[in-house]
Amino acid sequence: MTSLANQRFQTVDSLAEPLSIQHLSFRVRDADYALPIELVREIIEYAQVTAVPMMPAFIHGVINLRGNVVPVLDLAARFGFELTRAGNRTCIVIIELALSDSTQAIGLVVDAVDAVLxxxxxxVVQPPPFGAGIRTDFIAGMARNEQGFTIILDIAQVLSLDDIAQLSLAVTNGL
Known part of the structure; x- marks a missing residue:
């Protein structure tokens, strides 16, 4: 009977919502953004990115990551700002997205990586209908903090399905 009761409590506990979710926080221009940590594979120093013709302006190009071709997207340009000029703290955050039949690694250029939150x-509150500095459909929510808000990105919206398909096709074709 005791083991059955413990089993029931474990099941109830496993259904409880987590107290917090880890996110990687970073900056693009002067705003704070975050992504769920489970999407992030690694963070690398900004290095030479090879330009690829016929790509949208916000696609910096590709990098060679341990023998794999990884497309690199400039978040600032995707949000409507000028292309990022690499500085001392500029990084590429490598994320991994699940596609219908595979996974795709994509690099995101950010001005600086801050912390895991x-x-x-x-x-977390809903984004305002205007005034966030980026398209509201790019925002999954806004996390309150001491300094104001950290914008939690909806990466599926930031990288539309068409963009992901175009990147995947380009990588598959060897760029």
Missing amino acids: DIDPQQ
Whole structure:
């Protein structure tokens, strides 16, 4: 009976919503952004990116990451700002997205990586209909903090399905 009761409590506990979700925080221009940490594979120093013709302006190009071709997207340009000029803290955040039949690594150029944050879902609010500095459909939510808000990106919206398909096709064809 005791083991059955413990089993029931474990099941109930496993269904409980997590107290916080880890996110990688970073900066693009002067705003704070975050992505769920489970999307992030690694963070690398900004290095030479090879330009690829016929790509949207926000696609910096590709990098060779341990023998794999990885497309690199400039988040600032995607948000409507000028292309990023590499500085001392400029990084490429490598994320991995699940596609219908495979996964695709994509590099995101950011001005600086800050920290891994534990974000309490209770502290996340809906984005305002305007005034966030980027398209509201790019925003999954806004996490309150001492300094204001950290914008949590909806990476599926930032990288539309068409963009992902175009990147995947380019990588498959060897660029």
